[in-house]
Amino acid sequence: xxxxxxxxxxxxxxxxxxxxxxxxxxxxxxxxxxxxxxxxxxxxxxxxxxxxxxxxxxxxxxxxxxxxxxxxxxxxxxxxxxxxxxxxxxxxxxxxxxxxxxxxxxxxxxxxxxxxxxxxxxxxxxxxxxxxxxxxxxxxxxxxxxxxx
Amino acid sequence: xxxxxxxxxxxxxxxxxxxxxxxxxxxxxxxxxxxxxxxxxxxxxxxxxxxxxxxxxxxxxxxxxxxxxxxxxxxxxxxxxxxxxxxxxxxxxxxxxxxxxxxxxxxxxxxxxxxxxxxxxxxxxxxxxxxxxxxxxxxxxxxxxxxxxxxxxxxxxxxxxxxxxxxxxxxxxxxxxxxxxxxxxxxxxxxxxxxxxxxxxxxxxxxxxxxxxxxxxxxxxxxxxxxxxxxxxxxxxxxxxxxxxxxxxxxxxxxxxxxxxxxxxxxxxxxxxxxxxxxxxxxxx
Numbered sequence: 001x002x003x004x005x006x007x008x009x010x011x012x013x014x015x016x017x018x019x020x021x022x023x024x025x026x027x028x029x030x031x032x033x034x035x036x037x038x039x040x041x042x043x044x045x046x047x048x049x050x051x052x053x054x055x056x057x058x059x060x061x062x063x064x065x066x067x068x069x070x071x072x073x074x075x076x077x078x079x080x081x082x083x084x085x086x087x088x089x090x091x092x093x094x095x096x097x098x099x100x101x102x103x104x105x106x107x108x109x110x111x112x113x114x115x116x117x118x119x120x121x122x123x124x125x126x127x128x129x130x131x132x133x134x135x136x137x138x139x140x141x142x143x144x145x146x147x148x149x
Numbered sequence: 150x151x152x153x154x155x156x157x158x159x160x161x162x163x164x165x166x167x168x169x170x171x172x173x174x175x176x177x178x179x180x181x182x183x184x185x186x187x188x189x190x191x192x193x194x195x196x197x198x199x200x201x202x203x204x205x206x207x208x209x210x211x212x213x214x215x216x217x218x219x220x221x222x223x224x225x226x227x228x229x230x231x232x233x234x235x236x237x238x239x240x241x242x243x244x245x246x247x248x249x250x251x252x253x254x255x256x257x258x259x260x261x262x263x264x265x266x267x268x269x270x271x272x273x274x275x276x277x278x279x280x281x282x283x284x285x286x287x288x289x290x291x292x293x294x295x296x297x298x299x300x301x302x303x304x305x306x307x308x309x310x311x312x313x314x315x316x317x318x319x320x321x322x323x324x325x326x327x328x329x330x331x332x333x334x335x336x337x338x339x340x341x342x343x344x345x346x347x348x349x350x351x352x353x354x355x356x357x358x359x360x361x362x363x364x365x366x367x368x369x370x371x372x373x374x375x376x377x378x379x380x381x382x383x384x385x386x387x388x389x390x391x392x393x394x395x396x397x398x399x400x401x402x403x404x405x406x407x408x409x410x411x412x413x414x415x416x417x418x419x420x421x422x423x424x425x426x427x428x429x430x431x432x433x434x
Binding site: 016019020037038040044104105107110 | 195196197199200203207211249252253256259260261263264267307
């Protein structure tokens with residue numbers, strides 16, 4: 001798990017480190033510039049959510065290596081009061097910015113997988129993943145070069 | 150494992166451009182704010198500058214700055230920046246940085262666009278549901294008088310079960326009616342598992358409801374770790390329970406309040422149709 005990256009989120013300024021780490025990891029995994037930007041945006045929305053609603057939390061990012069695809073997983077956790085109604089929080093119209101589709105629901109739409117888990121007492125954990133499909137050519141090249149992920 | 154280093158540059162530079170943006174809505178003001186953010190990005194393509202570009206786009210979306218105005222502004226600002234280039238490598242660098250800047254600015258627009266597409270799908274889905282319920286309603290009204298035969302009640306229950314499954318995305322539905330002639334069940338389960346797990350859960354749900362038939366309007370919610378079921382009574386206007394309608398889901402799916410409301414609606418329509426038919430033919434239990 002030496003590929004794992006942890007970024008503590010305590011203030012707006014920490015978004016810079018979170019985004020930089022995510023972009024570096026996305027680039028290592030071969031994501032396009034466009035996808036790396038979308039990942040950075042999703043991370044910004046999640047981190048901003050933590051700063052605004054809870055004050056502090058942390059992001060853990062790690063790569064996923066599968067034969068047909070590479071993934072970037074982001075786990076955002078905080079120790080806040082939790083989200084009372086997850087479904088409502090993810091629904092449109094409940095977004096803080098008057099239904100513009102930003103915030104938590106916005107981040108969900110930029111990623112491929114998105115799960116919110118609330119602790120029984122406190123705390124919220126958001127796990128989101130973006131996948132990049134690997135084509136036959138890429139896998140063949142890797143086998144030829146004997147590179148192992 | 151690495152930890153965060155904080156860079157305050159974004160917060161130092163960005164508010165300046167944002168203040169201009171907030172101050173007025175004119176094109177000139179927006180353009181000068183855009184030019185300032187753009188120049189900051191060209192000078193320093195760090196993550197701090199990228200964050201500022203993203204913040205700028207987010208603010209633009211919040212202020213409902215149109216995409217056309219944004220594109221035009223970007224083009225004009227880039228053209229101006231290119232006129233000051235010393236050589237071709239400089240212009241290459243600026244063009245490439247401009248593309249990155251635009252990506253960051255537009256990422257919030259993309260997020261918003263996806264939200265819009267999803268909202269449109271939801272509206273279409275709800276419209277489809279409304280149409281299906283209307284059709285089911287008129288079907289039940291039309292056929293209720295012809296329900297004198299045991300077999301046609303069964304047929305009606307089958308249609309109700311099919312529609313309930315479709316409208317709630319359930320894996321299984323059981324429509325159960327009690328008439329003077331005996332009990333009738335219509336069971337509809339999606340193809341696959343044998344014996345169908347959802348079907349068992351739906352049975353359990355309505356058995357639980359039957360045991361507590363006192364509460365005729367109560368809704369029984371069967372919550373399991375890996376499945377969900379809802380059973381609602383088919384009650385006459387007098388409150389007499391003449392049957393049960395139960396649905397169950399597959400896997401980790403659970404039913405929303407909307408699904409529950411739809412099922413209650415279908416149950417009410419079905420009960421009314423049954424009651425009419427039974428009264429008409431004097432076969433109400």
